[in-house]
Amino acid sequence: MIIASNFKTNHTRKSTREFVEQVEAFVNESNSTVEARIYPTSTALDKFVTDKSIKVGAQNFYPTQNGSFTGEVGFEQLQEFDVDSVLIGHSERRHVLKESSELIVNKYNFAKDQGVEIVYCVGEPKEVREAGLDAVMSYVWEQFDGIDLNYDRLVVAYEPVWAIGTGLTASNDDIKEVLKRLRDKINKPLLYGGSVKVDNVGDILDIENCDGVLVGTASWKAEAFIQMIKAAQNIK
Numbered sequence: 177m178i179i180a181s182n183f184k185t186n187h188t189r190k191s192t193r194e195f196v197e198q199v200e201a202f203v204n205e206s207n208s209t210v211e212a213r214i215y216p217t218s219t220a221l222d223k224f225v226t227d228k229s230i231k232v233g234a235q236n237f238y239p240t241q242n243g244s245f246t247g248e249v250g251f252e253q254l255q256e257f258d259v260d261s262v263l264i265g266h267s268e269r270r271h272v273l274k275e276s277s278e279l280i281v282n283k284y285n286f287a288k289d290q291g292v293e294i295v296y297c298v299g300e301p302k303e304v305r306e307a308g309l310d311a312v313m314s315y316v317w318e319q320f321d322g323i324d325l326n327y328d329r330l331v332v333a334y335e336p337v338w339a340i341g342t343g344l345t346a347s348n349d350d351i352k353e354v355l356k357r358l359r360d361k362i363n364k365p366l367l368y369g370g371s372v373k374v375d376n377v378g379d380i381l382d383i384e385n386c387d388g389v390l391v392g393t394a395s396w397k398a399e400a401f402i403q404m405i406k407a408a409q410n411i412k
């Protein structure tokens with residue numbers, strides 16, 4: 177089970193460190209086998225001393241080691257903090273920051289060459305969901321164009337755009353159907369994301385083929401994130 181927290185544009189260096197330390201203390205104490213992932217802002221990355229089951233990863237990077245890309249962070253800068261997991265294709269990067277499919281594929285291939293874990297995010301906007309499951313799947317499969325599904329460190333996060341940060345969660349049946357169809361072609365961990373909260377995480381983790389969750393808003397307090405790790409521990 178993977179329980180991941182995407183900080184987005186929240187927390188400072190200080191509060192990020194406190195968060196990581198609190199989660200680490202819990203994981204150590206409870207002998208948890210849950211894989212925790214924390215994606216802070218790039219300014220808060222650091223060489224955190226972490227348990228093997230916790231990774232502090234990057235929300236974003238530019239597909240280069242270094243170079244002239246004003247305002248961007250390359251891999252050389254991530255490696256300084258031993259970053260071993262990255263998010264790619266998050267809906268806010270696709271839709272708000274207007275990242276093209278071409279850039280996303282470049283980022284994927286670059287990260288793959290570096291050998292890091294890639295949490296690759298896909299998901300449909302509201303109008304596609306309203307058109308039904310087949311429309312959702314053809315939209316989602318298109319987001320896999322050029323993406324190597326056999327990369328051994330691939331994790332896929334299904335995150336319907338209309339459910340992200342809105343308080344609206346996809347129904348368990350909808351999540352189940354999409355994960356089932358993804359599972360037909362993808363033999364990698366499958367996460368769900370989109371308004372996951374402490375009180376629905378257990379039911380979501382119970383869905384067939386669900387190997388974890390990627391959480392934004394409801395995970396930004398360490399206590400809540402720890403509750404979600406606990407919920408994952410209880411799933412058989």
Ligand code: PGA
Binds near residue numbers: 342343371392
């Ligand atoms: P949310 O965000 O939990 O706030 O909906 C999820 C995500 O963006 O990964």
